Amino acid sequence: MTVNDDSFTNWKTREEIAESMIPLIGKLQRERDVTVLLHSRSLVNKSVVSILKTHRFARQIAGEELSVIETMPFLQALTALDLGPSQIDIGMLAETYKADDRGLSVEAFTAEAVAGATGVNKIERREGRDVVLYGFGRIGRLVARLLIEKAGSGNGLRLRAIVVRGGGDQDLVKRASLLRRDSIHGQFQGTITVDEANSTIIANGNVIKVIYANDPSEVDYTAYGIKDAILIDNTGKWRDREGLSKHLRPGVDKVVLTAPGKGDVPNIVHGVNHDTIKPDEQILSCASCTTNAIVPPLKAMEDEYGVLRGHVETVHSFTNDQNLLDNYHKSDRRGRSAPLNMVITETGAASAVAKALPDLKAKITGSSIRVPVPDVSIAILNLQLARETNREEVVEYLRTVSLTSPLRRQIDFTSAPDAVSNDFIGSRHASIVDAGATKVDGDNAILYLWYDNEFGYSCQVIRVVQHVSGVEYPTYPAPVA
Structure with missing residues (x-):
């Protein structure tokens, strides 16, 4: 042979x-x-x-x-x-x-x-928890896919309703089509049918009510049989406690924002500070995709080496808040064509680190450049450490963190020498350490962190929702602290 x-x-x-x-x-x-x-x-x-x-x-x-x-x-x-x-x-x-x-x-x-x-x-099976999506854009549809995928035995999270503004003729059919096919993330894994008479989308047997409303005050969720629901706001229209409190309507128990929260709204990065959520907290934020990408590796580096100061430069894919072609925009540069330009813009990720890692005393600064790719970004984290080290030690440490630590669901690791952004579309981790690009010189370490700013972030959102709903089940073998 x-x-x-x-x-x-x-x-x-x-x-x-x-x-x-x-x-x-x-x-x-x-x-x-x-x-x-x-x-x-x-x-x-x-x-x-x-x-x-x-x-x-x-x-x-x-x-x-x-x-x-x-x-x-x-x-x-x-x-x-x-x-x-x-x-x-x-x-x-x-x-x-x-x-x-x-x-x-x-x-x-x-x-x-x-x-x-x-x-x-063993933990006994819990009764399923109702979930409502308020908004059905890029993140909303990916969160919907994940909720449907994780419905499993029916004892976990149950997507009961989606709230959107009316969009005219064929609105329900078009929204279902956007859920069924995605130019970046591919086909929905399963079957989707539409019941226009009852304003529902049936996805893999999950009956999802589509509610049309222009404001949270217009909806009584109990009228649809929804109770004690977790509402996920994907619009970003309201970001402080006062605004998000509008969602606390009959049938809704908690509100989770898929954008950085303002004021006293807790910004949660799963794996880092999700255990600080108070049981009676009704309003919280999942911070931004970039915050989720940088905070877990930042915590890992702080735990092992100490961090004195740092700067994060984000090279970020363009998003729907930019213009396809040059047109008026309230921001100075985002009005310029997203597919044709690199666009310098602001990022609140660096300042958000303090909310997720309050014990980190290091000053972290940040800036961002939007670039002409539709998904997957990279954060370049430049750190001054409290002690000297070398590249081999840092790479091996982060590899081990990605395998066995409590952050293994947040931090992934690649040693592929030819890795590019498209390779990480669909990654379920908050960020992926690129071993080949890592640079270390004494007390200075530069980490290159890929992240799917759509899907990876959506996975982090789901983890937070699972945690506050009580259906985040333990992992075995237990991670090494």
């Missing part, structure tokens, strides 16, 4: 194993609210090739490819356990099992590693 034959036989074997994983992953999700991860990447609703590619990607962060041959025994062991709602990373199970020298079987090791999610320790 030739080398080529060996490679193809190996591929077909792994393909067969990946195919047999799919029903096991789906059953755990539907029946037990267990989300199977691989190095923080969900394997739920993934194809055979996607599962294999996710395993292969592990070589960029763990140094070698992870095989389904290695992870399948752990998945099989999970199906035999009395699991409660949780997220279980079979990549981490496989990696930690290799390092364990006690001679345990895969079954015994797995049972021990996820003991907090089994038997008397």
Whole structure:
């Protein structure tokens, strides 16, 4: 048999194993609210090739490819356990099992590693929490996709309604079409139908009421059977407590803003300060996409090296608040054509760091340039550290943070020498450390952080909503602090 034959036989074997994983992953999700991860990447609703590619990607962060041959025994062991709602990373199970020298079987090791999610320790399924989207633009539609994807067994978040201003003839059909097809993020994974008579969109069986209103005061959500809902404001029209309080209508319990909050509105970056949210807090912000991109790695660097001062330069994709062609705009430069120009603009991300990281005493400044790409941005974080180090140490530290720390859902890592912005469309992390671009000279470190300013940010929003709703389930094996 030739080398080529060996490679193809190996591929077909792994393909067969990946195919047999799919029903096991789906059953755990539907029946037990267990989300199977691989190095923080969900394997739920993934194809055979996607599962294999996710395993292969592990070589960029763990140094070698992870095989389904290695992870399948752990998945099989999970199906035999009395699991409660949780997220279980079979990549981490496989990696930690290799390092364990006690001679345990895969079954015994797995049972021990996820003991907090089994038997008397397991969390009971919670009643689903209603969610309302106020606004249905770029972020609103991506958040909708994520909510529908995560509906799972029906015991988590339930997207019940979308509130928009009336747009004329065929409004519902056009909005459904924008949800179904996206020029950047591709086709919706599932089926979407429209019931114009009842003003509803049915997406993968989720019946979503479309409510037309020009102001929050016009809506009584209880009239639609909605109760104790979390309302996600995607418009950015109201950003202070007084304005956002308008959403606290009958049927709505909490308001989450997908833009930086003003005044005393808490700005939350999941993974960094989400545990500071008070149980009785009704209004909060998920800050900006750039704040979410820079704060987790900034915290990681502060924890390990100390940060004396820093500057962030954001090279940001253009957004809908810019003009397609030159036209009047209230801002000085954003009126110039977005697809044709680099546009210097302001960013509040640096000043927002203080809200998310109040213990960080370092002064952080920031500026931003909008560039002619439709999605994925890069933040260049230039830091003066409290101690000297070297590039190898910083790169290895951030690689480890992306794998095993409590920030592993926020910080991703790539060592691909040819990585460009398009490669990170659809990333679910808040930011991705580019190892090859990292520069360190004594006490100065420059980090290049890619981030999908649409989808990655939307994932952070969903994590905050899951946390305040009580359906953010624990992850096993537990991350290393």
